[in-house]
Amino acid sequence: MEIGDSNGLHRQIRCFILEKFPAAKKRGLYDELPLLERGIVDSLGVLDVIGFLEQTFQIRIDDDELTPDNFANVRCMAAFVERKTRSELTAKSMPPFS
Numbered sequence: 001m002e003i004g005d006s007n008g009l010h011r012q013i014r015c016f017i018l019e020k021f022p023a024a025k026k027r028g029l030y031d032e033l034p035l036l037e038r039g040i041v042d043s044l045g046v047l048d049v050i051g052f053l054e055q056t057f058q059i060r061i062d063d064d065e066l067t068p069d070n071f072a073n074v075r076c077m078a079a080f081v082e083r084k085t086r087s088e089l090t091a092k093s094m095p096p097f098s
Helices: 006-020 022-027 043-057 074-093
Strands: none
C-alpha cells in the first residue's frame, strides 16, 4: 500500500475493528464513530488495536502517542498511521550523524 493511500488505511483499520470487536458490528461502524466513548473498544481492546497497527503498518507506537487525538476513531488512527509512517521513512532515509 502506498503511503498516500488513506482510503486503504481506513479500510484496513475498519475491517480489523469489525472483526475483533463484536459491538462494532452490532452498532455499525463509520470512520468518525468515537470508539472508546461508545464502548466499541475498551482499554484492553486498545492494546489489540496498537498491536495490529504496529504489525500491519510496521511502525512503533510510543506511550506518549497513546492519545485520544490518535485513537479516537478510524479516521484519527488512519491519519496517525500515515504521519507515523512518513516520519519513520524520513528518519530511515536520513544519513546517520558522524
